[in-house]
Amino acid sequence: xxxxxxxxxxxxxxxxxxxxxxxxxxxxxxxxxxxxxxxxxxxxxxxxxxxxxxxxxxxxxxxxxxxxxxxxxxxxxxxxxxxxxxxxxxxxxxxxxxxxxxxxxxxxxxxxxxxxxxxxxxxxxxxxxxxxxxxxxxxxxxxxxxxxxxxxxxxxxxxxxxxxxxxxxxxxxxxxxxxxxxxxxxxxxxxxxxxxxxxxxxxxxxxxxxxxxxxxxxxxxxxxxxxxxxxxxxxxxxxxxxxxxxxxxxxxxxxxxxxxxxxxxxxxxxxxxxxxxxxxxxxxxxxxxxxxxxxxxxxxxxxxxxxxxx
Numbered sequence: 001x002x003x004x005x006x007x008x009x010x011x012x013x014x015x016x017x018x019x020x021x022x023x024x025x026x027x028x029x030x031x032x033x034x035x036x037x038x039x040x041x042x043x044x045x046x047x048x049x050x051x052x053x054x055x056x057x058x059x060x061x062x063x064x065x066x067x068x069x070x071x072x073x074x075x076x077x078x079x080x081x082x083x084x085x086x087x088x089x090x091x092x093x094x095x096x097x098x099x100x101x102x103x104x105x106x107x108x109x110x111x112x113x114x115x116x117x118x119x120x121x122x123x124x125x126x127x128x129x130x131x132x133x134x135x136x137x138x139x140x141x142x143x144x145x146x147x148x149x150x151x152x153x154x155x156x157x158x159x160x161x162x163x164x165x166x167x168x169x170x171x172x173x174x175x176x177x178x179x180x181x182x183x184x185x186x187x188x189x190x191x192x193x194x195x196x197x198x199x200x201x202x203x204x205x206x207x208x209x210x211x212x213x214x215x216x217x218x219x220x221x222x223x224x225x226x227x228x229x230x231x232x233x234x235x236x237x238x239x240x241x242x243x244x245x246x247x248x249x250x251x252x253x254x255x256x257x258x259x260x261x262x263x264x265x266x267x268x269x270x271x272x273x274x275x276x277x278x279x280x281x282x283x284x285x286x287x288x289x290x291x292x293x294x295x296x297x298x299x300x301x302x303x304x305x306x307x308x309x310x
């Protein structure tokens with residue numbers, strides 16, 4: 001039976017169609033529904049128009065694959081769940097495209113991300129800190145392959161950080177210092193949890209982590225990662241080499257870096273600042289990357305119905 005999941009992220013919308021465990025279609029497109037409104041708690045009219053363009057395209061793809069739009073599970077995350085005009089946005093999408101969006105909590109989002117990362121084969125018996133840096137929120141999960149010990153979603157995603165801290169390009173050292181102080185304040189619950197469940201490995205999920213792996217493969221191996229590769233190692237020295245490159249170049253110069261894509265070229269700057277903060281603060285010396293995230297987790301956990309049950 002064909003199944004379709006649409007992940008409506010703050011920066012990027014993703015569509016995945018599967019049939020009996022085989023992936024028939026997978027694509028990500030920028031919608032940037034958080035742009036210019038994320039820190040004000042609204043989805044602007046311009047952002048809504050961008051969202052509709054992507055969702056009309058996704059609706060066409062569903063039709064081509066003969067998936068009834070009523071069967072597609074569309075998950076709304078940070079920008080949607082925190083928008084004061086959430087209801088108007090969801091209603092307009094349903095009226096114009098037939099796609100019914102289910103807004104999920106940060107806690108539910110973290111649970112689906114864990115299921116996706118576990119399905120990718122990136123976890124084992126060691127305590128891991130799973131990090132998923134979205135445009136609106138960042139999910140942190142302390143876990144092993146067997147179970148979750150602690151999870152929480154924080155509204156400190158890339159688009160929020162960009163609009164709050166990146167006043168110059170390249171980003172200034174003073175902005176990085178202010179961002180680190182902000183992380184220290186905002187992530188106190190994570191710090192307390194890590195004292196109880198110290199991780200030995202960071203497992204990055206999607207977004208900036210995917211781009212770092214792309215850069216690693218293209219620059220060191222001369223080719224992109226295989227499409228079916230779900231788990232990779234990101235050596236610490238390679239991360240810090242990319243960190244220096246990304247923080248000392250402007251938008252156009254970053255676009256020239258092998259492995260970079262337009263979708264991530266700005267948000268990856270604040271993304272690597274957060275990764276650096278986590279590595280230094282919590283003494284983590286190993287990074288793995290999972291290409292699986294929320295949408296794969298939704299499929300792994302079983303598709304929720306329109307009322308939210310599984």
